[in-house]
Amino acid sequence: MKEKFEELKRRLGEVADLSCASQLLDWDHQVLMPAGAAGLRAEESATLDRLTHERFTSDEIGRLLEDLRPYEESLDQDSDEASLIRVTRRDWEKARKVPSDLLGEMSHAAATALPVWVEARKNSDFASFLPCLERNVELKRRYIECFEGEPYDILLDDYEEGMKAPEVREVFDELKRELVPLIEKAKANPVDDSFLETKFPVEQQRALNTVILDRFGWDPNYWRLDEIVHPAAYSFGTMDIRITTRYAEDGLESLYSTMHEFGHGLYERQVDPALERSPLCSGASLGLHESQSRMWENLVGRGLPFLRWFYPQLQEAFPQQLGSVDVESFYRAVNKIQPSLIRVDADQVTYNMHVILRFELEQAIIDGSIALEDLPEAWNAKMKEYLGIDVPDDRRGVLQDVHWSGGGLGYFPTYSLGNVISLQIWGKVREAIPDLDDQFERGEFGALREWLGENLHRYGRKFTPMETIERVAGSSLDAGPYLHYLKDKVGELTGAAA
Secondary structure (H helix, E strand, O other), X not given: OHHHHHHHHHHHHHHHHHHHHHHHHHHHHHHOOOHHHHHHHHHHHHHXXXXXXXXXXXXXXXXXXXXXXXXXXXXXXXXXXXXXXXXXXXXXXXXXXXXXXXXXXXXXXXXXXXXXXXXXXXXXXXXXXXXXXXXXXXXXXXXXXXXXXXXXHHHHHOOOOOOOHXXXXXXXXXXXXXXXXXXXXXXXXXXXXXXXXXXXXXXXXXXXXXXHHHHHOOOOOOEEEEEOOOOOEEEOOOOOEEEEEOOOOOOOHHHHHHHHHHHHHHHHHOOOHHHOOOOOOOXXXXXXHHHHHHHHHHHHOOOHHHHHHHHHHHHHHOHHHHOOOOHHHHHHHHOOOOOXXXXXXXXXXXXXXXXXXXXXXXXXXXXXXXXXXXHHHHHHHHXXXXXXXXXXXXXXXXXXXXXXXXXXXXXOHHHHHHXXXXXXXXXXXXXXXXXXXXXXXXXXXXXXXXXXXXXXXXXXXXXXXXXXHHHHHOOOOOOHHHHHHHHHHHHHHHOOOO
């Protein structure tokens, strides 16, 4: 029986290698590839994804999984071996329902759409992107037909295993109910961030990103940092982590983008190496992944203890812009709560309204209650309703995110779920490391990094997302700690109890 298990691992290792090669093509497409190669890259990506799917869904892997049932039952269910068989069986049974040719078509369409989206976004031209979006939605509907169940639940399951749209809606309804009055309170008590309305040369930003990453604990032997239109993190195993950021002289968002993507990369970097080249070697879900990126970006990077260490270096890099601004003023500025157009630049409170908007639109897209050509109008109406903002153009509206160009419907809810989960985990972190603030003020982040590695990251996908949350946070999904944190933040910034 052990021989059959080793054969399963060997086959899964080949699948993992093919999958990494496919992801590497995507990274290259986003970061380095010349634009003229897009058509060829679409063919290459489609071929690799089709071959990966065929290799994984083979009858041979199915027979091995069946033969290994007695062996699986004899194992400790928390062991790597039992987890590998269990997760592989779940993935195999799901993947078998989808034709390989359909996966290839979806990959081809996504690769074709990406450069079209880049140009459409640059030119604020939704009409030029619409045919690609129509193709992606058509393919997603064909994908949904491969399964039984509610259409949006099927898409959501690809990113947040086991999660249902009504569960997400319950959490989001609670967020909307509590956040709308917080946003109004913050708008009535605005924070002065006028000193940030200046130019911050990109070269200094690049140098500061290196300072941050060095202290956070990245190792250039295993990590890369590159520039991209829409920041993202990529992992090709625990020893090859590639994160990206976006630079602009009119703000310092590149620093927070880098911290955000570091959180994603660290999760992948700290998975137990014993799980390498298997379905277990990645984060448990995108919600849990997002909890890590938002933790490093917001709970660490926008916290006063971190800034007490980092801000003097920021002032040294930008003496004319920040030399006369004290750290408390800068802290208030980078935590300012104010409705804005762009999700990735949004503050910690209004960010969730951006996500809820997309969640609601995606369901309307899938059930056909909104025509795709009417999407910009619907987007703009919800921005006005939820954030009181008029959208001036599609570049800063419906075209701002890359996700729909890649067919990533069902992805957006994981961002706010990650916000919620981050505070559940943060509570446990602070219990375990009572002097965390003092460490941050000294520029020391090793204790946090190691706690996360030991209590969350090393497990990879061994357990379901909900099981993982309960293991690390001691409770099921609960928006309470997150809302308490936001109310305290608003009270601190406005000088009044929230």
